[in-house]
Amino acid sequence: MTNQFVKKDVNLTPIPSWLKRPIGKASELSTVEKIIKTRNIHTICEEGRCPNRGECYSNKTATFLLMGPICTRSCAFCQVDKGHAPMSLDPEEPQKVAESVKLLGLTYVVLTSVARDDLVDGGAEWFVKTIEAIRILNPKTQIEVLTPDFWGGKEGQKSQKERVLTVLAAKPACYNHNIETVQRLQGPVRRGAKYERSLDVLRWVKEVDSTIPTKSGLMLGHGETEAEIVATLEDLRQVKCDRLTIGQYMRPSLDHRPVQKYWTPQEFEKLGEMARSFGFSQVRSGPLVRSSYHAGEAN
Numbered sequence: 128m129t130n131q132f133v134k135k136d137v138n139l140t141p142i143p144s145w146l147k148r149p150i151g152k153a154s155e156l157s158t159v160e161k162i163i164k165t166r167n168i169h170t171i172c173e174e175g176r177c178p179n180r181g182e183c184y185s186n187k188t189a190t191f192l193l194m195g196p197i198c199t200r201s202c203a204f205c206q207v208d209k210g211h212a213p214m215s216l217d218p219e220e221p222q223k224v225a226e227s228v229k230l231l232g233l234t235y236v237v238l239t240s241v242a243r244d245d246l247v248d249g250g251a252e253w254f255v256k257t258i259e260a261i262r263i264l265n266p267k268t269q270i271e272v273l274t275p276d277f278w279g280g281k282e283g284q285k286s287q288k289e290r291v292l293t294v295l296a297a298k299p300a301c302y303n304h305n306i307e308t309v310q311r312l313q314g315p316v317r318r319g320a321k322y323e324r325s326l327d328v329l330r331w332v333k334e335v336d337s338t339i340p341t342k343s344g345l346m347l348g349h350g351e352t353e354a355e356i357v358a359t360l361e362d363l364r365q366v367k368c369d370r371l372t373i374g375q376y377m378r379p380s381l382d383h384r385p386v387q388k389y390w391t392p393q394e395f396e397k398l399g400e401m402a403r404s405f406g407f408s409q410v411r412s413g414p415l416v417r418s419s420y421h422a423g424e425a426n
Contacts, residue, residue: 190422191236
């Protein structure tokens with residue numbers, strides 16, 4: 128009997144040529160992989176199978192995934208592991224990350240994490256500990272954070288805003304929080320997240336320290352329209368978001384949400400120009416663009 132789900136899956140159509148590219152030199156990949164694996168730490172470059180990891184490694188940039196590879200949420204698009212108990216925090220992780228940054232000679236580092244709704248502060252203090260450890264060994268390395276929304280917690284614990292401001296107080300080079308998709312699709316795409324909640328994160332950062340750039344990202348291909356994308360860009364600028372990434376969602380497996388559309392390079396270019404006209408100071412828009420793509424470049 129034919130599997131009706133698979134039969135109707137648009138991902139069985141050939142992936143467009145513009146989404147196919149080599150991931151980089153084997154030597155560059157193996158060097159990074161050896162360092163992170165021997166220290167039992169994680170990068171979103173590897174856990175998320177980013178197509179740009181070879182390019183970023185050669186440009187002395189990497190994105191470390193803090194607090195283990197298991198997420199407490201179940202977003203329908205994400206490659207990161209989920210659905211079972213998250214790992215206990217490794218007390219040596221901040222130091223291991225700092226040492227890896229030094230060994231790799233990284234000049235720009237992005238720190239991100241899975242959602243850790245099981246922790247009393249959502250992991251906010253862990254970001255700070257890691258930033259501090261990196262700066263001791265690598266005083267010239269710039270550090271961007273890409274945080275979850277820090278929503279959740281029990282009565283008496285730090286609020287979502289307090290958690291965001293805990294990380295902000297460490298003075299990252301850029302504060303990134305991805306809105307991921309348009310407002311209409313938040314529920315089916317970002318389970319456990321809210322559109323307004325994400326806008327709040329970016330708003331709070333600017334309200335407290337306007338000198339720190341904020342950044343967000345969209346992953347297209349979930350069924351959004353151009354008009355909805357435009358509305359999202361307007362909402363991001365309304366909260367004074369400075370930087371933007373726009374890329375194509377690529378389904379990791381048949382267990383993940385199907386791709387509804389492959390946007391063309393020309394469409395990404397048009398959206399990028401539109402975003403610049405709205406006032407974003409840095410825009411990366413293209414099929415293979417991801418949150419940390421060319422993150423260390425000024426514009």
